Amino acid sequence: MSRRTKLEFEPLSLEETAKQLGIPRQRAQRILTLIGADAASGPHGLRAAKRRTVRYKLARKSARTR
Amino acid sequence: MPKPKQQRVFLNIPYDKQFERTYLAYVTALSAMGFLPRATLGIGGNRRLDRIASLIESCSYSIHDLSRVQLNRNAPRTPRFNMPFELGLAVAWARANRHHRWLVFESVERRLAKSMSDLDGTDPYIHDGKVRGVMREVCNAFIRPDQPTVPQMMKMYRDLRRSVPKILHDAGTQSLFAARVFSDLCLAAAGLRSKYVRVLPRRTASRRR
Numbered sequence: 001m002s003r004r005t006k007l008e009f010e011p012l013s014l015e016e017t018a019k020q021l022g023i024p025r026q027r028a029q030r031i032l033t034l035i036g037a038d039a040a041s042g043p044h045g046l047r048a049a050k051r052r053t054v055r056y057k058l059a060r061k062s063a064r065t066r
Numbered sequence: 067m068p069k070p071k072q073q074r075v076f077l078n079i080p081y082d083k084q085f086e087r088t089y090l091a092y093v094t095a096l097s098a099m100g101f102l103p104r105a106t107l108g109i110g111g112n113r114r115l116d117r118i119a120s121l122i123e124s125c126s127y128s129i130h131d132l133s134r135v136q137l138n139r140n141a142p143r144t145p146r147f148n149m150p151f152e153l154g155l156a157v158a159w160a161r162a163n164r165h166h167r168w169l170v171f172e173s174v175e176r177r178l179a180k181s182m183s184d185l186d187g188t189d190p191y192i193h194d195g196k197v198r199g200v201m202r203e204v205c206n207a208f209i210r211p212d213q214p215t216v217p218q219m220m221k222m223y224r225d226l227r228r229s230v231p232k233i234l235h236d237a238g239t240q241s242l243f244a245a246r247v248f249s250d251l252c253l254a255a256a257g258l259r260s261k262y263v264r265v266l267p268r269r270t271a272s273r274r275r
Contacts, residue, residue: 003189005127005167007210009072011100017256020071020102021249030236031250034229037257 075101076121076128078152081243085134089242090230090251091197092129094223095204097255098214098263101127106152108245119155126165128156133173133195135181150182169207171200197223214263222258229254 012020014037018028050056075096079089096103104125109117122128130153137143153168160166170188172178173195178185191207193199201219230242233254237246 003206004209005169005207007072007099007208009100011259012073012102012256014253014256014260017102018253021252023249023253027236027250028253031229031233031254032257034232035225035254035257035261037254037261 071102071124072126073100073102074104074125074127076125076152076156077103077105078128078130078149078156079105080131080134080146080149081107082134082138086242087197088131088133088193088195088200090226091200091223092131092204093248093251093255094226094258095201095219096129097252097259098201098219098222099204099208099210100259102256103252105248107243107248118152119159122152122156122159122166123163126167128153128166128168129171130156130168131171132178132182132190133171133193135177171203173199212264214259218262221262222255225258225261226251226255 014028014032018025023031077092077096079085079092081089093103104121106114106118106121109121130149132149132153134146134149137145153170156166156168160168170178170185170190172190172192175192178188178190191203193203198216198220201216201223205213205216205219230251233247233250234240234242237244237250239247241247242251
């Protein structure tokens with residue numbers, strides 16, 4: 001018999017997790033912002049900032065169509 | 067009796083300073099697997115035992131770390147009996163309710179046979195007392211469609227550790243074992259899961275046809 005247990009369930013959403021843990025909405029938002037997992041935060045750092053620039057996006061587009 | 071939730075896992079570990087890294091590793095690894103860890107942190111009062119029992123009953127899985135078998139430093143020097151006792155509660159519950167599964171974790175190979183020979187025939191998951199070992203053994207214990215890798219879990223763990231000072235500051239405590247800190251850590255770990263672990267799209271009925 002395998003020692004591994006197959007998990008079929010879907011993980012809870014972050015909202016549901018916070019609710020189950022009894023964390024108020026604002027505190028939950030603060031924690032998720034702290035770890036960079038909230039909806040507003042995306043990749044950050046210099047390289048990510050460069051990729052967000054119009055100049056970079058246009059350069060990539062022209063490279064693709066060339 | 068509360069209804070057992072599939073995502074809930076009862077985490078039975080020692081609450082001491084030396085165990086902090088392993089504790090964070092468990093929270094990370096279980097959250098990476100999509101679990102919602104539950105623990106006896108913050109449970110107090112006269113009816114503590116009843117509340118521990120109902121906490122176990124509300125979980126579909128329980129993880130029992132029996133690696134703390136040493137005597138503690140403070141006089142009178144005693145071993146910790148809470149973990150084996152709660153394992154006993156979980157085993158009794160699992161015998162009455164087939165939906166509950168319990169797993170034993172240890173840090174030293176073959177020590178369980180000596181410390182608790184009643185569990186002979188049960189293979190514990192040996193994590194060597196290391197963070198990576200906990201991740202590895204949780205991956206050995208469970209399998210899921212969007213299985214996280216150990217490197218992904220290690221990334222989550224490092225991010226979680228970085229967030230600890232702020233979480234402690236916000237909770238106004240120095241202890242990672244405070245009830246509020248535990249729930250904040252669980253939410254942070256769940257957030258890190260959504261950041262690092264790729265979630266597979268669910269197959270719909272029309273696509274399966």
